[in-house]
Amino acid sequence: MCYYKLLEHLLHTVLYRERKLKMRKSYAILMIIIGIILVGTVGLLAGGLKGGGFRSQHERTVSVKDGVIDPGQLNGNFMVDETGDYRLGVSWRPEGIKGVLSEGDIGFVTAVVIEDDKGEVIFKADGLALEINTDIRLEKGIPYQITHYFFNDKAAFTEFAKNYICGIKMADSVADQYSFEDLASNGSWNIDSKLTVKRVGVSVWVVTGLSFAIIFSVILTVILTIAITRSHRLESPKYDERQEMERGYGFKYAFFSLLTYIIGLLIVDAAEIFTRIDMRLFYAGGIFIGVCVYVVYCIWTESYFALNQDKKTVMIIFVVIAAFNLALGITNIIRGTMIEDGHFTVHIANLMCAAMFIVLFVTVLLKKMKDKKSEE
């Protein structure tokens, strides 16, 4: 949402200074661009709110005592609310054991099978530990059953392989890849088990959201363009010479802040320090830093608002954008989309954006207080 302010600066500095374009054209362009941004924002929001996926993360304990595995198998169910292609992620790994597992590290071989409601196997895999990412087609409304089977006996695994993995011919060779005799005969293992089912490609919700957004934006753009171009209050923002100079300094400071940030980001990226944070967040951070430095500097030097600009309107825009993003951020926290797999996701950008507009709003208030004190 901060793009609105960015756009405003861009248009003020490019279009109005040029004076070559008539005001009506400028505002029409402004409205069209705002419309396009609205399309993106509303569409992404609509699409993002409904992903059609599934995720679960559990800690399981599997123990082997005198050759008996407890539990013998684990079952779970999941459904998707949209038919389509999904990225299936299955992770099954004993805690505290990194790298490639050998038979001595664990007491059983795990096989995972996903079946539909008719008992048809749609996915299967096996291993001492599992790290699977694959594309799979899932149907809406079908209760899929995911089952983890555990084996420490070659004959039982071969029988399983015949039925689920590869058929009779290959079952022996599949079983031969494990040294069942070397498996740990006693022990208990805490397993970090994750299952993620994420929609691949464009969700129908995104398409629906975008369609509504396009229709809404076109109508809004037309209405606003007509309303504004007919208005007699059309005036280009006027800044006096000191304000123009300060705005120039503002751009300079914002540019160097951004430059410093990018250099820092390159170092952080190379050193792989914040690997648990989505890099897109850092890019968003750069935008926020640049805008914040520029706007805060301009507000503080009384060069942000034009001579003929209504401060109250801008303040209201700040508050509305902050509140809107804050609400989205809180929704993201409640829905648990802020952190995925222990990583901060790009959904935290809403909170960052809200924080930025709160900072800008507070700066305006502080400046007002300072001005009141210093008035003659």
Added chain:
Amino acid sequence: MKNLKMKSARAALDLSQDELAKRVGVSRQTINAIEKGDYNPTIQLCRSICKALGKTLDELFWEDGDDQD
């Protein structure tokens, strides 16, 4: 360097900073900055201020030691 001449010329006309700013077409803060010596106006703005206050450039903006801070 504070511009006390400008401040006194404005006060003589019983104008507030805001009123002078409106006459000249700049922000109140710009007038404030000029009077405080925080900003050196261009010759064009100096002329506008002089016209608004009914003074000459020399009277308002020529340094003669009296308005040294």
